[in-house]
Structure formats: C-alpha cells, structure tokens
Amino acid sequence: MKSFYHLKSLQKLPWGMGWMLPMAIFAAIATPTQLQPATAQNAAPNRPLTIRSDVQEYDAKTQVVTARGNVQLSYPSRQIQATAAQAQYFSKERRIILSGDVYILQQGGNSIRGERVTYLIDEGRFVALPRSNRQVESIYIVNDSSTNTSITSPAPKTPNLKNR
Template identity: 60%
Template sequence: MMSLTSFRSSPIVRLGLGVAVPFVVLGAIASPTYPQTSGNPADSRALRVRSDIQEADSNTGIVTARGNVRINYPARNMQATATQAQYFSRERRIVLTGNAYVLQDNNSIRGEKITYLIDEGRFIAVPEANQQVESIYFVTDPEAPNASAGAPPATP
C-alpha cells in the first residue's frame, strides 16, 4: 500500500453527507488567512480535497472535484493529484482521472485513471491508450549492498 505526506494548511468546508469517513472539501476563499484544524484526533481521519470546482450530490453520495485536484488523507498517509476526483461514499472508493498521481509512504503510482478502494487499501491504475502506468516502490532488502559500502566503484 502507498502513502502520502500532508498538504499545507488550507481552508476547510465540511459537507454533511452522513458517510462513515469524514470528507472535507477545501475551496477558494477570498481571505488570505486560512483556518487551522483543531488538533482533534478526528481531523487526521478527514479526507481533504482541494480543487477549482467541487459539487456534492447528497442523493447519490458522490462528491466530484474538478481542476487542479489535490487530496490529502492523513489516516492512510496518502496524497494525490489529478484533473478530476470522485469520492463514492457508499462504495468507499475514490476515482482519480487525468494525469493521476498518488504518493503513499514514499511509494508512488501514476496513470490516466487510478481507483483507490478505501476498505481494501488497494490501488488500481489504468493508462492512457497505448501508454503504461508507472509505480515506484521502496523495498526494504537487508541483503542488498549498501551504496556507500558494498557497491563497486564507478568506471569512467
């Protein structure tokens, strides 16, 4: 599973969708000062989304963010960017589209469309036509030679 680091402080607008995972929408605010989170442990469970445009449908439980989307989900140590993101609260999944990128615990995945299944902690990435997805994972390997100690010298 991948994880992401926290985004900077941002303005917060809470949507009352009655979902199991708190969802926080960040939008543009005219004031140059941004409120800070309360330090409440529930704040770390919040899924924060910042984008140019956002809309929420309380009938379907779908929240859509479009344009310069940034997601911060501290509970899963995850950050993501995309052109569009949709949070399906009933299915507990997030679908990122348009140059989607996810960073979690220094591991990353990039594709045209990335689906994150929250309850499974699983990512599914799909590329653009005739392209590929890319993942970078940092693997702990005690058998691997240390770059400073066991690596052979570089040849000119």
C-alpha cells in the same frame, strides 16, 4: 450541473437535520490528522480526507463528491497524497476515483502514475489504468537489508604446488 445540496430535500427534514449531511461531508473532507500506515486494517473510523480543487459539487442523493480542476487530495490516515484533473469520492461505496494525469504518492516514497486510478478504501487497494497506448508506472521503495552488508565469497583455494 447538480447543486451542492437540494433545497427541497432539506426543507422536508426536521430543523437542522438538512445541514448535517453537507456539513459532515465537509468536515470529513477538510480536517487534517496524523499519519498512520496505509493499510485497510489500520484505518480508524471517521478519518479525514481533504480534497482541494477549482470546482466541487456534492450530490446528496448519490452521496458523491466530484472535484474538478487542479485536484489535490490528502488522506493522512492512509499516508496518501495525490494530484489529478478530477476526483470523485463515492462515500456509500467507500472508493475514490482519480482521473486525468493522476499522480499518487505514499509516505516512504511509493508512487503510482496513470490516467485513471481507483482507490478501494476498505481494501487499501489501487487499480490503475493507463492512457491509450501507454503504461501505468509504479515506483516501490524496497527495503533491501543486504545493501548494508557486503556479500563476499571465499577466494577459491589453489593447490600448494611447492610440497609436491
């Protein structure tokens, strides 16, 4: 099992610098913010991503955070909440891989269920895979403006037979 940080690599850095990366990752994972639309174009830099789980580890070399057991992910700037058995945040590649009974909910009601879902942060795109012999399920809330107006067709005209 990899440690949260490597003590030897921390000792080589100037005083205080060795703690900056782990603390920066912690701050990026643990701070809430306001909700904004879930699109890559609207994403502001340095928005927090919160991951809660039974166990977490950070690999300083690869800059990957791995969370296992009862994972709860909150990414308010993208209006995303998710649950899974495991989550991995690849900070260099800017992607999140959720696995094990994944459920993702976006504000507004859109959701996706699958066994493994990859979220490509810069693209604002999900790639979902199902369990073996199963399917991925997505629910999209469609704003249907025609539900407020009734569509009526004029009744067909019948010929007036009295005047013939």
